[in-house]
Amino acid sequence: MLALLLAPGCVTTSTASADDRRWINQCLRDNRDAGVRTGVVRAYCTCMNDRMPNSETRSISQWERSHPRERQACERRAGWR
Template sequence: MKLPILTLAAAMTFGLILAGGPARADSDDAKWVAQCVKDNKDEGQTVEVITSYCTCMNNKMSSNETRSITQWEKANKREMEACSTQAGWKGR
């Protein structure tokens, strides 16, 4: 069951990166967002909410950032709160 969910999340992530926001999608963006989705899979949110949150966070980060989204969010609470609200994250 987890493999189809992660596969769906990866496909949605790739689609959101290509379709949404500015055209700054790096080749690493899909990898970073997929890792963020995986890191947050047990947070009680839908895959759509997590993917939206992770994509938003990724878009706020510099292309030169070396930390993962999960690491970066801990040092950037304002961005985390904005992306949580935008994604519809419940309980944050």
């Protein structure tokens, strides 16, 4: 399990690489107007990042469109309603 350090506008995890943090932060920016609590979005973005292969070059927001099962599973896990 990843330990999150909560800083405004920034996600840092103790075990995530700089690349992972970059993708998660981009996902947070992409979803900032979703009307969902930041913690829920953070959990969703982290879940999606964890499911993506390390070789993936698309953003989380791009990848989720072609992976609906993963998106739905992460929405449920994060409590996205």
